[in-house]
Amino acid sequence: MISIMKFLSKINKGTYAGLFICFFFFIAYLTLSLIRHSHFLSGYDLAIVSQYTWEYSNFKNAISTISTYAFTPAFYDHIEFIYIFLSPFYWFFHDARILLVLQSLFVAVSGIPVFLLMKKYKINLLLSLALLISYFSFYGIQNAIWADVHSLVFAASFLAFFIYFLDKGYRWGTLLFFFLAITSKEDIAILTFLIAFSHFVFTRKKMDLVLMLVSLVYFYAAFFLWFPSLPLANRDIVKNGFLSNMNLLNFVNTGDKRQVILYSLSWYGFLPLLSPVFLLPFLGDLSHYFIFGEVAERAQSIFMHYRVTLSILLIWPTILAISKFRFLNKKILALYILFFAVWLTYLLHAPLTYLTKKWFWTEPAAVKNINNILRYLPVSAPVVSQNNITPHISERYSIFTLWPEKKTFVINSPCGKHTCDWFRWAGKPEYLIVDTSSDWDIRHFLANRPDFVAGLKNMETAGVIKKYKEEGNSVLYKIGKNPN
Numbered sequence: 001m002i003s004i005m006k007f008l009s010k011i012n013k014g015t016y017a018g019l020f021i022c023f024f025f026f027i028a029y030l031t032l033s034l035i036r037h038s039h040f041l042s043g044y045d046l047a048i049v050s051q052y053t054w055e056y057s058n059f060k061n062a063i064s065t066i067s068t069y070a071f072t073p074a075f076y077d078h079i080e081f082i083y084i085f086l087s088p089f090y091w092f093f094h095d096a097r098i099l100l101v102l103q104s105l106f107v108a109v110s111g112i113p114v115f116l117l118m119k120k121y122k123i124n125l126l127l128s129l130a131l132l133i134s135y136f137s138f139y140g141i142q143n144a145i146w147a148d149v150h151s152l153v154f155a156a157s158f159l160a161f162f163i164y165f166l167d168k169g170y171r172w173g174t175l176l177f178f179f180l181a182i183t184s185k186e187d188i189a190i191l192t193f194l195i196a197f198s199h200f201v202f203t204r205k206k207m208d209l210v211l212m213l214v215s216l217v218y219f220y221a222a223f224f225l226w227f228p229s230l231p232l233a234n235r236d237i238v239k240n241g242f243l244s245n246m247n248l249l250n251f252v253n254t255g256d257k258r259q260v261i262l263y264s265l266s267w268y269g270f271l272p273l274l275s276p277v278f279l280l281p282f283l284g285d286l287s288h289y290f291i292f293g294e295v296a297e298r299a300q301s302i303f304m305h306y307r308v309t310l311s312i313l314l315i316w317p318t319i320l321a322i323s324k325f326r327f328l329n330k331k332i333l334a335l336y337i338l339f340f341a342v343w344l345t346y347l348l349h350a351p352l353t354y355l356t357k358k359w360f361w362t363e364p365a366a367v368k369n370i371n372n373i374l375r376y377l378p379v380s381a382p383v384v385s386q387n388n389i390t391p392h393i394s395e396r397y398s399i400f401t402l403w404p405e406k407k408t409f410v411i412n413s414p415c416g417k418h419t420c421d422w423f424r425w426a427g428k429p430e431y432l433i434v435d436t437s438s439d440w441d442i443r444h445f446l447a448n449r450p451d452f453v454a455g456l457k458n459m460e461t462a463g464v465i466k467k468y469k470e471e472g473n474s475v476l477y478k479i480g481k482n483p484n
Contacts, residue, residue: 036146040444046100046149046391048394049083051066056087066399082151096392106153117316127322143305166196166208167199186218186223187288192211196211200212247292250292260300302348380396383396385402386445387443405424422483430478430479
């Protein structure tokens, strides 16, 4: 107890202020995550990783029944060891919300090495606090928190510690967080290589070379040996060979890409440009999404979780630039930094602004009905469900996504036409659960609402499903036969 008190006595007011900022953003992001989930606005990505983590917690091989490629092992999609490491939490909390809590916590804790790095380089206290706020409020982190749970968010937190320990020269800390970062998601090896390379340019340390070599080997093993050997190797960037999809001219060829570059650099007042060598990881991060063109189009905008790593990759060169150009290390620069963080958050209507909106705090009317109908669903029964309901019941071995489609009928058409709205799913579920309320849209139905409702009616007419329990627009069906 005495040693703890002695340690606390050495913490100055500036450190407490930094820790308070970390805690503040933890609460803010946790609130965003939990309210979004409780209002049934989470979906596909959270459901998949929750099922994985729950299966790991039961010492089972993680098999996704929810994804587009149902019944495929987790490592067929991404190499993500992080969910194995997090699975013990499911021994105590059998709920996807524990992943939301952990994700917000990891983001908050990542601010500690950022603050310590600024302390090492003797950045002015007020400027350090402003930079910490800018780091946490970066649009990539905001959008990642709003986009369910992703291994990339955990990897970004590990990268913050990796950069700090690498810069400080602490070998074992560097190696630990290097390992945690690259095993969180396979493409992080690109970033660890470039971070080590940038550091090596100025330090010439042998360990940087080791980190670069291990990163290259890990990357090669993942993208040139593992993924091409899988049955799903005909999809995405692996389709015709990894390198054949690359085109360097794709780096700035769309408005979305140029927007990403502009918003990212302006978030830190364009100060990262003053440390060009340490911008290499930032450029490498964008390149591995941008240069594949249409193949990786989904990952090329300011939205989703793909920009979460940019905050740590940009604040590092920002800190080094301020340290190098001493005239920048002034209190007044704090206002400059905060201006961009606040203005761009407002301009982009980023998720932190939702905390000030009435609609965010207002529970959709359908939520009560869904929660009531879920009470009738047997705990371990195989079930197919609507996209935004799936994360709430994903801790089971057989849960499937309801995929809307069109089906052609030669005879006995349930809609009286040659082609009818219909659904498909994998496996052999016993129940179907949906809510057709107007509170939801195409993100939740995976179709427009009229087609979704028509598809259910057609399947009832064809005897595929039969109503079992009903609460308002929430319906639990029993499945009578395969829809295919």
